[in-house]
Structure formats: structure tokens, C-alpha cells
Amino acid sequence: KAGVTQTPRYLIKTRGQQVTLSCSPISGHRSVSWYQQTPGQGLQFLFEYFSETQRNKGNFPGRFSGRQFSNSRSEMNVSTLELGDSALYLCASSSGGQTYNEQFFGPGTRLTVL
Amino acid sequence: GEDVEQSLFLSVREGDSSVINCTYTDSSSTYLYWYKQEPGAGLQLLTYIFSNMDMKQDQRLTVLLNKKDKHLSLRIADTQTGDSAIYFCADVTGTASKLTFGTGTRLQVTL
Numbered sequence: 001k002a003g004v005t006q007t008p009r010y011l012i013k014t015r016g017q018q019v020t021l022s023c024s025p026i027s028g029h030r031s032v033s034w035y036q037q038t039p040g041q042g043l044q045f046l047f048e049y050f051s052e053t054q055r056n057k058g059n060f061p062g063r064f065s066g067r068q069f070s071n072s073r074s075e076m077n078v079s080t081l082e083l084g085d086s087a088l089y090l091c092a093s094s095s096g097g098q099t100y101n102e103q104f105f106g107p108g109t110r111l112t113v114l
Numbered sequence: 115g116e117d118v119e120q121s122l123f124l125s126v127r128e129g130d131s132s133v134i135n136c137t138y139t140d141s142s143s144t145y146l147y148w149y150k151q152e153p154g155a156g157l158q159l160l161t162y163i164f165s166n167m168d169m170k171q172d173q174r175l176t177v178l179l180n181k182k183d184k185h186l187s188l189r190i191a192d193t194q195t196g197d198s199a200i201y202f203c204a205d206v207t208g209t210a211s212k213l214t215f216g217t218g219t220r221l222q223v224t225l
Contacts, residue, residue: 004156033211043202043215056212090156094211103213105149105156 002027004093004106012112018079021109025072025093031055032074033103034066037088046089049074050096078111086113116140118205118216125222132193134219136186136203143205147213148177148188151200160188160201190221198223 005024013019025032033056034046045058049068068074072093078085088110092103117139126132138146145164149157163170163177163186170177176189186203200220204213 031211033213035213035215042217043204043213045212045214048211050211058212092157092211096211101211102159102162103211104159107154107156 004091004104006089006091006106006109008109009107010110010112012114013081014114015081015083017081018077019081019111021076021078021089021091021111023074023076023091023093023106025074025091026104029093029095029104030072031094031096031101032068032072033092033094034074034076035090035092036060037090037108038084038086043090046076081113083113085111087111116205116207116214118203118214120201120203120216120219122217123220123222125224126193127224128193128195130193132190132197132221132223134188134190134201134203134221136188136216138184138186138203138205138214138216140205140207140214141181141184142207143184145206146177146179146186147204147206148175149202149204149215151202151218153199157202193221193223195223195225197221 031050033048048056066076088108090108092105094101094103147162148160174191200218203216
């Protein structure tokens, strides 16, 4: 099985712009979760999409949004970029079960905001 | 909210055992994970343990869970230079897809 893919791998934007990141989960997986990793705050949960619906949400401002398509691919959007949004954005895919379900992470998209 | 803590750095000599520790605050954790992150890479799942277990062994890896003290540890036997990475513990409370990660422990393996 192919792993989780994220595009692009690297992105440079300026303050005030918006950005869209993409995540393709492992075939057959219906859940995609997004995490932000920064040196100061560590790894923080952004949100999870399951069957095209947002199922869980972390404590991030409304500038961070996402969606999931019928093929389970997910996109994450950040509007009005701030310097503090510079981070590694990781997505994880899983079967989406409500008990134990192993999450497989992609390589991440490194976003730099200038 | 839930808090997961780890020491920041550990240095061991090649061939020795490494023990990475983690403490968590939420007693309703259902299971806990250990992930490894190498430079420039995503997270690789190493192992996990259910909250009703005390110990789990998987080849060179041994996980110990003390629920009373809310303490989790990962022991790596015969540590190799390829084990140099950042190790994260993560716990799950409630929904299975939301992980709360620790701060990460950077393991340095010296010759």
C-alpha cells in the first residue's frame, strides 16, 4: 500500500496570504487528522475529518479550516497568514474506528511565513 | 486540558539501553503510543500499549505503564546510532483519532 502523501513538501508565503495544503490518505482509510508542529508549542491537534465531515476540532482560530472529499483526500486552508503559522503541518490517516485505530503520518508540509 | 510531559534530551552510548520517560495527567487515557521522528521526516509509530496493560515487549522495545503514577516509559535495548531521533509519547482520551503528544525527547547515541 502506498503511504500517506502530502503536497507540497515545502511552501514559502508572506504575511496576509492564504495557503492550501493537501493530504492523500492510505487507500481505504476514511479518517484524516491534521497536526501542527512548532518548536515552541510542539505537536498540536488541529482537526479530524471522517467521511467528509469534521468529526473533531482542536483549539485553533477560525483562520484554520479544512475539508475532505469523497475520495477521502483532505485539504487544510490557512487564511490571513501570520508569522506564527510557520510550522510543519502533518496529516495522519486511519480507518477511523472509535476505539483503537493506528494513525499513519505523512512526511509533512513545511510552511514558512515571511 | 490533558498534559503530557517528557524530558528534553537523553544521551546514551551505542550498545547501552535507553529509557525514555513520559508522564500524563488524564487518568481516562485509553491507550498510549510511542512515535519516532527523524530529521525532516514525519512520525513513525513504534509501539502502543492499552491502558489495561502494565508491560508490552516488541523486539528491542519494552513499554512499561504505571497507571497509578500516570507514568509511561520506553526502553530500547542495545541502542544503535540509527535510533538517534526524537521520541514522542502520545495518549488518547475519548475519541480515537485525537492524540495529545508529549514534548518529545531527543535521543543522541554516541559511539
